[in-house]
Amino acid sequence: MSEWFVHNPGLVFLVYGMTYIIIATAILSHNRKNSEYSLNGVLWLFAAYALVHAPADFIDMWYVLTGHQWIEAKFIGSLLTYVSYAFLFEFGRRVMMLTITYSIMRLWYLLPILLGAVILTALVSLDFGTNLDVLIGYFVRFPGGIMAGVGIIIYYRNLYRPLKVVSMGKYFYGFGISLILWALFCGLVRTQGSFFPSTILNTDSFFQYTGFPVFIFRSLCGLVSAWSVMGILNVFNQEKQA
Secondary structure (H helix, E strand, O other): OHHHHHHOHHHHHHHHHHHHHHHHHHHHOOOOOOOOOHHHHOHHHHHHHHHHHHHHHHHHHHHHHHOOOOHHHHHHHHHHHHHHHHHHHHHHHHHHHHHOOOOHHHOOOHHHHHHHHHHHHHHOOOOHHHHHHHHHHHHHHHHHHHHHHHHHHHHHHHOOOOOOOHHHHHHHHHHHHHHHHHHHHHHHOEOOOOOOOOOOOEHHHHHHHHOOOHHHHHHHHHHHHHHHHHHHHHHHHHHHHO
8 A cells, every 4th residue: 555655646745735725715715703712813824824835735746746846846835835834833822822821822923033043053054955844844833733733622621611512522632633643744754854853753764664655644634634624613603503
């Protein structure tokens, strides 16, 4: 089975990219006006993350299908990916703000500080492009996904009983757990950089140890997240019917 995925990466990237489109479309087209759920006010950030990230996966799909790497397109894809990480980080930070009364997550300038530190560190390294990709995964993508996943689970557990819909639990937990796993597969398993732990844990070593490309697991997390998001959006439907 692993060989099939290795020889058909274009299809996986197509599914992955479409997953982002489905998530963004579902959130942005859903009527959440005047909702009592505070989560309503931050979901647009996750939609922005999905919408900005999707083109990068389609660029990767085009590359593996044609075998030709267009440098400008690759640069645009990487740039869009990094911008999408900023939206995800903010989504995670604001979800945590909904669950914790006071914490460092309330510092709005946390993201600019991290991005500045990542860029400066990559600039002084021997390989700016590769190390930037690794560092932004470690310090933006990974914590953003963890905050979002943990925050979603805590948010559901803290809902007032009249608002909490028991049948929605599987969607909130599914979303939270998939975000956490997504953060691991996407934030920590990056291209090989010149420093630890990327010299040991990277996309190549992951394939060597497991026999599967890491983007398969990223795609699975994306599919579970899409299913979960559409289930969570039903909360707003039930709210309007109450």
